[in-house]
Amino acid sequence: IAGITQAPTSQILAAGRRMTLRCTQDMRHNAMYWYRQDLGLGLRLIHYSNTAGTTGKGEVPDGYSVSRANTDDFPLTLASAVPSQTSVYFCASSDSAEGNQPQHFGDGTRLSIL
């Protein structure tokens, strides 16, 4: 079934640890995105990639890094986790980065930093 796969589904992590959230899509979409969703707030963009080999910073990039070595994969890394990074993380993709194409979302990763 075509779509976006995120892993892990959930994780409890000690503060200060490094963590990589994985995201893979099989729709050959050019653009990919990482969001965090917190209670009472809208989805906030962390980083994005308009095409393989390029990345950009979103609204809340501090403490996070991404890479886009190929079309399918877009991992998000927390170099040294802090409790304020406790959130639900969604990866999404769209056919183009022109803002007129719907974004398709993975099932999310629920991350708790203690």
Add this chain to the structure above:
Amino acid sequence: GQNIDQPTEMTATEGAIVQINCTYQTSGFNGLFWYQQHAGEAPTFLSYNVLDGLEEKGRFSSFLSRSKGYSYLLLKELPMKDSASYLCAFSDSNYQLIWGAGTKLIIKP
């Protein structure tokens, strides 16, 4: 600046019609999206409007007025399964989506 606003929560009766409003302010606009998100699940795409007017898609309709910075999502013949959060988002001048906090729709029998 940019902002987007929608009601936090609404209640409706099964089988009825409900309208969820969304207002926004931005200097650059490339369309407005509506998504549905059930609790604990991913958002799923419902509609996209870039021109003024009403777009109808089965039980769902979405309206846009660019001059007023206003959109609404209309849901008809509400089944219980439509209990979910409804997210509006506009595409800004950089083609990034700016999201509202979502409207939680509670449907009662």
